[in-house]
Amino acid sequence: MSKISHHIDELLLLDYHHRRLNAGQSLLVATHVEMCGHCRSQLRLFDAIGAALLQDMPPVAMRADALELALARIERPEEGEAPAAPVVPPYLQGIDLPETLRQTAFKKRYWAAPGVWMAHVDTPKDGKSLTYLMHVKGGMEMPVHDHHGLEMTLVLTGTFSDHNGVYRPGDCISCAEGDHHAPAIAAGEDCLCLIAALAPIAPKTLLGKLLKPFARI
Template sequence: MINYHPSIEILTDYAAGSLPLAHSLCVSTHLEHCSECQQQIRKLELLGSQFFEQTNTDNQCFGDLKDSFFANLSEQSATALDNDAAHAIAPNTTDSSWDDYKVPSSLRQFITKGYDELTWMRLSPSFKIATLYNQEGGAQVALTRIKAGAHMPTHTHTGDEITLVLEGAFSDESGVYRQGDFISRDASHKHKPMVTKDAECICLTVLDAPIEFTGWLTRLLNPLIRRYHPQT
């Protein structure tokens, strides 16, 4: 069961096509796991088409339009959805030619065969990272892979971070996160993710700015992390 989802603001920007590319990739991958957010997207698309058919989109009335849009969103019933269209959002990811893990369809442009084919940079005996995409001067899209029962070093964020659990599960001071969970962090967060003991954990991450390790030894890794981030 998925317990953590993108905010309504993120979903609205995604439905409108105004969300940055890296963040849209993370939302698309979440949608492959989450029927609830598929329905929210269909609801947003339906409301958007109704409003823009009936309302003059002049810049002077944009603020009122936005307020009215969100007010009506909360009143819409999910029965107004087209279920067939909602299901179409999530492509079928079943493919027997892939490895044991089913790589989401939205990531196959970066991962053509499986996770093992990627170039992983090992930061500790139990923790490694693979960069999928660097947006010039912007966000970094990467995978993190941590062994079962291990933890990622304690770190803070120098910008916003989105984490989507692809395989396994992990916990931190705020909760437990499983496959499909979508977690947002900002510069105020400091945490030490711990992977459950039953399986390794693979996550998709979008980083607007590099993380900062805070341990006396792991701080030595910070220059390496900054070196590979597109904003630095």
């Protein structure tokens, strides 16, 4: 069953802390952490626990050249100008985005259906995973669909609901295989979400199947 939460699941947050998530999932969690003081506190707690564990470990003798070896392995940036920060695309200007997303490169926006546009994150290909923004006009309802793998959704603006409840800015929704839902956007305000999915969705209606090639999700 899909899970509604105001915060990232602790195990998922711990995976993020240990850098075990893929690029899209890491972006989503980092964006949520920027929006959520509670989850920032959780990460600080993980740091404190790690530091305490290190203090309790018995000392180990190091080689005389250990420092030199460590410094030699550090990746030093090549000389030259620092790369310019991504320019916020026109379709996102005027939207109050977290700074994490303002520093993210997005591909060109495209229309998946009337009132619905998508913009994929410009990241290296990672299996079947997809990471993208989805913007839906207020008052619309999405076709029923299932999921072929874990899909995380972070609400950025607006509100939507399904049979499990209501989702507002900052809420995180995790769906797995077998979680069928048809998100309905609240009237009066468009909804923008960041989505990180391990696999494409599985439409369950004729309309959804017809729109899938246009949606590219």
